[in-house]
Amino acid sequence: MKKIRVGICGLGTVGSGTFNLIGKNANEISRKTGGSVKVVQVGCRRPHPDCDLSTTDTTNDLFAVVNNPDIDVVVELIGGIDTALELVKQALSNKKHVVTANKALIAIHGEDLFKLAMDAGVCLKFEAAIAGGIPIVKAIREGLSGNNIEFLAGIINGTTNFILTEMEAAGNRSFSEVLKEAQDLGYAEADPTFDVEGIDAAHKMTILSSISFGVPLRFDAMYLEGISNITVEDIKYAGELGYKIKHLGITTKTDAGIDLRVHPTLIEKSHMLAQVDGVMNAVLVGSDAAGQTMYYGAGAGAGPTASSVVADIIDVMRDGDSVANLGFDALMDLPMVDISSIESAYYLRLRVLDKPGVLAKITTILSRYKISIESLIQKDAKRGEAPIILVSNIVLEKVMDEAIDAISNLDEVLTDITKIRVASF
Amino acid sequence: MKKIRVGICGLGTVGSGTFNLIGKNANEISRKTGGSVKVVQVGCRRPHPDCDLSTTDTTNDLFAVVNNPDIDVVVELIGGIDTALELVKQALSNKKHVVTANKALIAIHGEDLFKLAMDAGVCLKFEAAIAGGIPIVKAIREGLSGNNIEFLAGIINGTTNFILTEMEAAGNRSFSEVLKEAQDLGYAEADPTFDVEGIDAAHKMTILSSISFGVPLRFDAMYLEGISNITVEDIKYAGELGYKIKHLGITTKTDAGIDLRVHPTLIEKSHMLAQVDGVMNAVLVGSDAAGQTMYYGAGAGAGPTASSVVADIIDVMRDGDSVANLGFDALMDLPMVDISSIESAYYLRLRVLDKPGVLAKITTILSRYKISIESLIQKDAKRGEAPIILVSNIVLEKVMDEAIDAISNLDEVLTDITKIRVASF
Structure with missing residues (x-):
């Protein structure tokens, strides 16, 4: 024995x-x-x-x-x-x-x-x-070993998922209120930075990206955004447009190299990843033969x-050592894709002065950048101000950023424009 | 090399x-x-x-x-x-x-x-x-190897899941209409028996049960029910009560032995398994250390x-042969649990004469068998008849069957009573 x-x-x-x-x-x-x-x-x-x-x-x-x-x-x-x-x-x-x-x-x-x-x-x-407890490393390295992995998208931090789930469920509780609750329940650390700013998820995505594509561990070069700027308003408007906001790690092998990032993301409510609530984790894997498979379970805890x-x-x-260090002896040093070069749909939220012609000015700018609007909500004005929320088609991030700059320069636009990426898988 | x-x-x-x-x-x-x-x-x-x-x-x-x-x-x-x-x-x-x-x-x-x-x-x-394409065998035998597996519940036949999904989505299309569509799309065979009567799912659950619990392959002794008796009415009423109907394979290690069965099952709409639509498959695994994990993907097709x-x-x-035939040399020949000995909640649908006191007679019989009602719908009578739909608490199947017999004997009860098990995981 x-x-x-x-x-x-x-x-x-x-x-x-x-x-x-x-x-x-x-x-x-x-x-x-x-x-x-x-x-x-x-x-x-x-x-x-x-x-x-x-x-x-x-x-x-x-x-x-x-x-x-x-x-x-x-x-x-x-x-x-x-x-x-x-x-x-x-x-x-x-x-x-x-x-x-x-x-x-x-x-x-x-x-x-x-x-x-x-x-x-x-x-x-x-x-x-x-x-x-999710055997995701095994699934990628062994269960899907006959595939070219195309992308991964994962909810891989229970703390941020719990906070976003509670903010949505509770209706009117802010990020900081829910963070306090998460800390009381032991779901968030006294210093929550590692979790809520996405560093923990970034470590995990770095590893998943490396084993999926056979590339070096490039934590240093990835794009990272936490959830501390997500507001109850954004969650509510996203809901009206048919989306949930989840904190996702996403990595994709593209012709230009490896796209590796962690940030809040709108996902259609009917998507399997949108069903992953509370402290649960899930990773969706896109691959050329198996298609999309998803792995779901508890992301933390002793058991x-x-x-x-x-x-x-x-x-x-x-x-023994037969599957010792699968693929780590054959890493391909592919370039990293800068966040400005990704393509995505975008959710934008802005507050504007309640004056005639403002929406026309905004849509004119968008169309100048060849950005089309997939859906739009304009809410009733209060105190002379009105929120505008829209979801764009898929465009290059740097084009979207230029359009946002141009819109921000309008006199009628009152605050920083909120931009959240929308999942396209 | x-x-x-x-x-x-x-x-x-x-x-x-x-x-x-x-x-x-x-x-x-x-x-x-x-x-x-x-x-x-x-x-x-x-x-x-x-x-x-x-x-x-x-x-x-x-x-x-x-x-x-x-x-x-x-x-x-x-x-x-x-x-x-x-x-x-x-x-x-x-x-x-x-x-x-x-x-x-x-x-x-x-x-x-x-x-x-x-x-x-x-x-x-x-x-x-x-x-x-779901690496479920690997997940059970390797990914969860440190666990005692407690139960499995799976949507493991794409044909039946497609048919149930379409019957729900389309509102008023019967099993046979949707089956025809599935055949036209290539999702169902010309002779659909193997799929719609659950034999294919039963083969798969037999294997999963064996590798999960280390027991012999007991296809001969399992309980099997297909979906050909599921009506659009049942899907609609289940929906009103907060459930979807899925064709599930379920296997559980109990103190009395191995419970192994395939049958239509009501699942709460918010449950992850209830999100698995169309030809997709998913297996939920309950285990003592990892808790509940779920594995989702395409259940068929060339890729x-x-x-x-x-x-x-x-x-x-x-x-090589190091993980050759994991556990198949150490099978425990546990008894099989007869379907009459399982415990479950039940959905019942019956048609009764629209007369005063009928519901009282039914509930009296149920309470005589110590069965309580978790939810109940009584619909408006048409042509002197009214449907009654209820979901019970968790009771022994043979007790429920005796209660159903007693209710069937009431003069006011018009048709065979439809009984569908309700998931409790």
Whole structure:
């Protein structure tokens, strides 16, 4: 019977979930694999209250775990970059397989680490880094391996999706009110920047883009926009026009290179991605043979994330290094598409003076830039001002930006114009 | 460079799709795997018009393919049982890996075939047998390998889902009218029995149940109901009560054993499965660590099915026999739960004489069986008759059946009572 000996570094929510899942489902894992997974050592500053460590060797020296000769797989769950990077490097140098849930580490240092892993002939696996319990990395690298991947669009941050869902459901509650609620419920951190400004989603999309297209990890060159500027008004108007606003990661392989971005996006209400509410995650994959497939589930939490960590450990046991670092030795360094060069439909919201002829001036400018209007709402004026909301056809972003500049220069236009991209898949 | 030599048996829609996909994406497959997939021989009665076979060895003797010493993987895509069974047995005996899209073959003869494969030390893979391009077999066996699977619920037959979607969308078109349309569009066979009576879905659910719970393939003992009795009225009333009607495969591991069934089911409109329209497929998986995850995509067609066939071939190339026949050597022969022993909520529709006191008589019978009513519609009477539609709480099926018998015996009840199960996940 094959036996795999695991060392866990970090015993927070995911670490304790992983430790407990390996214990709880030991019989099921044996039945499925004909082998066993044993946690040989746990490295943590303090044990998690939910973990019974009475028969497990523990240490507060994390490097003792990665240097332990009795360990085959190091599970890195401390998060952050600096120490995690050193730990993973050391583990790989010691020819130990590494399983991690650390999206920032992979997004930023992945290439070096995969090179180390390949040189050492071991696996570096990271299913848990993206979309919690959804086996999306496996779906892309193995389930769709016969396909050319064309694009991905994902709701891959539960915090932002929860906030947008609540803002929509609650009608009149602002971003900051709902953020406060999310923090109270434990869905958002005390410092929510990583989530609400899209950095977490950007790390994940960077990794997904790389494994989908076989390109380097270009977190540095991607386009990033959070949700803190989304207003209840925008959600309401989008709804009237038949859309929901979701915070999407989108990456597309185009003739000009890789388009990689995270930003709020209008999606038609009937689209499957528009149904993904609350803290749930989903990734839509467009590929040449399978067409569009979608993967949905909980994007965070002890159980779901541990599910992916344990699946990676079992894969290491089953496959050894046969699918070690799929494709990371054959990266194509394609150019990155600048956001000004993408093509998209756009939602625009502006406030104008309630005077005759304003709409005509705006539509004249749009038509000068060859932008047509797919739908438009002009609301009743209040206090001499009226909102105009429109959705354009698909145009080049820099053309739209020039048109917006020109419209902004009209005396009758009162505020900054809100621009939100509209999904076209 | 690893090279895998493939022989394809059968060059219909899926066979030609597979042949063409291997050719079209040869470079992408090489990039991802560091190896190559080569079709060495094709066995078919007549070549598909879309396939360029000018440089490929063809034969109309299918057994020449499975006996060809230059072939590593036999791809069985002829469908049906008898010849396919002989072909696959012969291929396995010859120690060739087998990839198939044949759900009937696996559902009925899977256990013998897996035993043959294990004895021969080769893989028998069947991702393409279920839900076309959705990598659901991989998700269950690998992506969720650390979990105890609790239940599955799937829309896994595009024909029935198309018909139900169209009956709902079109308002007043009957099952038989929409079936005709489906046949004209190529979504339903000339003899639609296999699809509309649920046999195809039952084959697929049999396989999914077996791999999810590690139990034998019990197609013989499962419960099966098609959609040919679903009326436009039922779809309309279900809609008024907040539900859609979907043809679902459901399998659950219960304390009493394995519950495995295919039947029409009411699902709340807001549920992700209720969004799956037309010929699309989706499988919802409930598991102890990952929670609920869902997998969505095209369930049929040349491209999607070929995508899964090629993924299986690539898996064979990457893994050899390391994940050959996961779990099929450790089946637990759990009892099958009889449909009378399941617990469910129920939708009932009946026609009654428009007389005072009828509803009281019905509700009295229900309360005698301790069945409570979650929602009820009583429509205006026409020609002295009135329809009553209700949804019950969750009760034992045999209790509900006894209550229905008692209600049927009332003089005021005019027709057979329609009973449709309501999803509770």
